[in-house]
Amino acid sequence: MSVLIVGSTALDSIKTQKAENPRLLGGSASYASVAASFFSPVQMVGVVGKDFPRRYIRLYESHGIDLAGLQIVPGKTFHWSGEYEADMNHRRTLLTELGVFETFNPVLPPTHRKTPFVLLANIAPSLQSHVLDQVQRPKFVVADSMDLWLNIALSDLLKLVKRVDGFVLNDSEARQLTAESNLLEALRKIHRLGPKYVVIKQGSHGSILSGPKGLFVCPAYPLKKLVDPTGAGDTFVGAMMGCLAAAPGSIDRNLRQAMVYGSVIASFCCEGFGLTRLARLTRAEIEGRVKELRRLTAF
Amino acid sequence: MSVLIVGSTALDSIKTQKAENPRLLGGSASYASVAASFFSPVQMVGVVGKDFPRRYIRLYESHGIDLAGLQIVPGKTFHWSGEYEADMNHRRTLLTELGVFETFNPVLPPTHRKTPFVLLANIAPSLQSHVLDQVQRPKFVVADSMDLWLNIALSDLLKLVKRVDGFVLNDSEARQLTAESNLLEALRKIHRLGPKYVVIKQGSHGSILSGPKGLFVCPAYPLKKLVDPTGAGDTFVGAMMGCLAAAPGSIDRNLRQAMVYGSVIASFCCEGFGLTRLARLTRAEIEGRVKELRRLTAF
Numbered sequence: 372m373s374v375l376i377v378g379s380t381a382l383d384s385i386k387t388q389k390a391e392n393p394r395l396l397g398g399s400a401s402y403a404s405v406a407a408s409f410f411s412p413v414q415m416v417g418v419v420g421k422d423f424p425r426r427y428i429r430l431y432e433s434h435g436i437d438l439a440g441l442q443i444v445p446g447k448t449f450h451w452s453g454e455y456e457a458d459m460n461h462r463r464t465l466l467t468e469l470g471v472f473e474t475f476n477p478v479l480p481p482t483h484r485k486t487p488f489v490l491l492a493n494i495a496p497s498l499q500s501h502v503l504d505q506v507q508r509p510k511f512v513v514a515d516s517m518d519l520w521l522n523i524a525l526s527d528l529l530k531l532v533k534r535v536d537g538f539v540l541n542d543s544e545a546r547q548l549t550a551e552s553n554l555l556e557a558l559r560k561i562h563r564l565g566p567k568y569v570v571i572k573q574g575s576h577g578s579i580l581s582g583p584k585g586l587f588v589c590p591a592y593p594l595k596k597l598v599d600p601t602g603a604g605d606t607f608v609g610a611m612m613g614c615l616a617a618a619p620g621s622i623d624r625n626l627r628q629a630m631v632y633g634s635v636i637a638s639f640c641c642e643g644f645g646l647t648r649l650a651r652l653t654r655a656e657i658e659g660r661v662k663e664l665r666r667l668t669a670f
Numbered sequence: 671m672s673v674l675i676v677g678s679t680a681l682d683s684i685k686t687q688k689a690e691n692p693r694l695l696g697g698s699a700s701y702a703s704v705a706a707s708f709f710s711p712v713q714m715v716g717v718v719g720k721d722f723p724r725r726y727i728r729l730y731e732s733h734g735i736d737l738a739g740l741q742i743v744p745g746k747t748f749h750w751s752g753e754y755e756a757d758m759n760h761r762r763t764l765l766t767e768l769g770v771f772e773t774f775n776p777v778l779p780p781t782h783r784k785t786p787f788v789l790l791a792n793i794a795p796s797l798q799s800h801v802l803d804q805v806q807r808p809k810f811v812v813a814d815s816m817d818l819w820l821n822i823a824l825s826d827l828l829k830l831v832k833r834v835d836g837f838v839l840n841d842s843e844a845r846q847l848t849a850e851s852n853l854l855e856a857l858r859k860i861h862r863l864g865p866k867y868v869v870i871k872q873g874s875h876g877s878i879l880s881g882p883k884g885l886f887v888c889p890a891y892p893l894k895k896l897v898d899p900t901g902a903g904d905t906f907v908g909a910m911m912g913c914l915a916a917a918p919g920s921i922d923r924n925l926r927q928a929m930v931y932g933s934v935i936a937s938f939c940c941e942g943f944g945l946t947r948l949a950r951l952t953r954a955e956i957e958g959r960v961k962e963l964r965r966l967t968a969f
Contacts, residue, residue: 458851552757555894576875579892588889588966593878595854627969667887668967670926 372510372616373412373437376404376609377477377502378492380417380441383645384452384466385601387459392599395645396427397451399492399515402602403609405649406636407490408434409657410613414483416440416502418475420448430650439480446471459600460574479505488616491535492605493517496527503534511615511622513537513568515608518544529564536622537568539608545571554579555586568622570611570630572604580630584623589630590668592638592660599644603637606649610636635660671809671915672711672736675703675908676776676801677791679716679740682944683751683765684900686758691898694944695726696750698791698814701901702908704948705935706789707733708956709912713782715739715801717774719747729949738779745770758899759873778804787915790834791904792816795826802833810914810921812836812867814907817843828863835921836867838907844870853878854885867921869910869929871903879929883922888929889967891937891959898943902936905948909935934959 383397404415414437423443431438447470455462477498487510491499499514506512514535520528521544532538538561546552549560554571558581561569568582577591607630614629615622635657642648682696703714713736722742730737746769754761776797786809790798798813805811813834819827820843831837837860845851848859853870857880860868867881876890906929913928914921934956941947 553893553896555892573875576872586892586966587969588892589969590887590889590967593854593885593887594852597852631969665969667885668889670886670888670930670964 372487373414374407374488374490374612374616375414375416375479375483375486375506376400376407376490376492376612377416377440377499378403378490378494378605379449379472380415380419380423381449381451381472382423383601384450385599385644386452386454386465387599388455388457390644392644394424394450395647396430397602397645398449399494399602399605401431402605402640402646403490403492403515403612404431404436405434405646406606406609406633406640407613407616408436409636409652409654410610410632411488411616413437413613414440414486416477416479416483418442418444418471420444420446420471423448430646440477440483442475442478444471448472453601455599459597477502487511488612489513490608490612491515491531492608496520496524496531500527500531500534503531511536513539513608513612515539515605516544518547521547532561533565535566537570538564538566539570539572541572541574541604568626570608572607574600574603577634578607578630580626582623582626587627587630589627589634590664591634592664593667594638594641597641598648600641601645603640606640607633607637609633631661631664632657635664671786672713673706673787673789673911673915674713674715674778674782674785674805675699675706675789675791675911676715676798677702677789677793677904678748678771679714679718679722680748680750680771681722682900683749684898684943685751685753685764686898687754687756689943691943693723693749694946695729696901696944697748698793698901698904700726700730701904701939701945702789702791702814702911703730703735704733704945705905705908705932705939706912706915707735708909708935708951708953709931710787710915712736712912713739713785715776715778715782717741717743717770719743719745719770722747729945739776739782741777743770747771752900754898758896776801786810787911788812789907789911790814790830791907795819795823795830799826799830799833802830810835812838812907812911814838814904815843817846820846831860832864834865836869837863837865838869838871840871840873840903867925869907871906873899873902876933877906877929879925881922881925886926886929888926888933889963890933891963892966893937893940896940897947899940900944902939905939906932906936908932930960930963931956934963
């Protein structure tokens with residue numbers, strides 16, 4: 372089955388202590404769509420300006436991503452620039468130029484309205500809700516978010532969260548949203564906001580799922596070299612949704628495996644700047660690392 | 671087989687945001703010995719003053735701990751007092767009264783010199799080395815440490831580390847010792863200091879082993895309620911050594927399982943102040959939680 376992915380499509384200029392890369396392909400929808408494309412057909416919805424490099428369109432296309440929902444409009448593509456500290460858990464934004472993203476109105480082409488799996492990748496929760504208004508009886512809807520929306524659009528976020536099957540956020544966001552330092556307590560409180568499934572991402576420490584079948588503690592692949600963590604969370608949830616869409620059987624049965632694939636794809640993502648590592652990733656490498664993760668965690 | 675455990679034996683006064691408990695049984699040797707005692711016979715070596723409560727001697731005895739190596743001398747027992755912040759990853763020391771611990775000279779009774787498993791729980795590395803001088807051809811020696819010794823006794827620590835089979839430390843200590851933010855790089859550098867096995871503890875995120883058979887990513891049990899994390903690391907390594915001493919076969923074969931038991935015992939430790947939870951822990955509860963951890967992490 373297919374996955375519909377809505378989110379941001381951007382150009383990212385990323386600086387680390389070791390290198391600087393201007394105008395990489397970025398944005399939550401880009402990361403999530405490329406990640407999902409390893410497992411199932413993807414329909415991406417986003418907006419870019421006329422300045423959007425042709426090579427990035429070709430990159431989407433080489434991953435078989437359906438671009439019927441990608442609006443290309445006059446103006447400049449959303450441009451984000453950030454710098455990572457030596458401890459890459461910390462970064463600061465140097466520049467945010469919204470460009471055409473400022474007036475983004477995600478409109479689903481008719482062909483995208485009945486897609487069974489819907490990933491509302493990280494964008495303003497009001498836009499995520501607007502997408503939900505347009506879909507018809509999806510099988511499984513997941514929303515991702517970020518601290519920004521907790522800070523400036525909390526009531527929109529709470530409205531959205533009521534309407535989704537799964538909600539994904541990171542550990543500090545979970546603590547902020549619930550005012551709970553204990554993750555299990557935080558999970559319990561987030562379920563009360565609506566979602567049947569909650570996934571808390573913990574960066575290099577993996578992730579934790581809470582759902583009707585209880586908890587799953589999902590490991591992270593230990594990285595030899597962290598080059599650029601940008602988009603790791605987006606690729607995690609993108610790959611997870613791609614796997615779910617590809618797997619026969621119930622969500623409950625497939626979700627653990629899907630998260631492990633998400634974890635593995637996110638680990639590859641961190642090995643290169645932007646999407647450069649995923650752009651040359653093979654299915655054999657993915658399967659190899661899933662097996663390796665199984666060996667690393669078996670007891 | 672038996673485990674010889676050398677470390678501190680103390681009285682801990684612990685304050686959290688919710689409660690205050692004076693003069694609990696504490697110290698690295700107390701925590702590690704009680705933890706190990708669930709799996710194998712333990713010989714504990716330490717020192718306490720004449721003020722040491724009789725009930726704590728009975729607690730050791732009720733766990734079958736051999737106290738031939740526990741010196742009871744005139745003076746006051748080591749007393750530590752600390753306070754945890756709301757985020758229990760942070761604590762501050764309110765008071766340290768070394769008492770009889772200041773002149774502690776660990777002397778092994780003749781019966782303790784051929785014990786096959788030796789755990790040098792957290793004390794000054796010079797004392798840990800002094801214990802190693804007294805043992806005869808142990809099968810497996812592990813040392814635990816803390817940031818204090820990295821700061822004030824680094825050269826002693828480096829001398830010790832050359833002589834042990836396994837070295838256990840937490841993630842921030844590993845980063846400090848190696849000036850490496852990447853854990854795999856840090857592990858590689860610590861192996862170069864001598865130990866064949868290195869375990870990095872990551873608190874609520876589990877632990878990671880590096881040894882001749884490669885890596886093992888060991889999960890932590892997700893805690894419903896964190897009451898007091900004091901001694902969690904000591905109980906982890908104590909239980910690990912107890913399991914290794916109890917299991918037939920090679921260290922390489924048994925180490926993963928032993929770490930999982932360590933993780934589970936540490937999780938119980940955090941559910942009560944000091945050793946209060948472990949004091950009433952049953953083997954059935956331990957086995958139940960190991961099974962649960964297996965279920966929580968299976969994919």
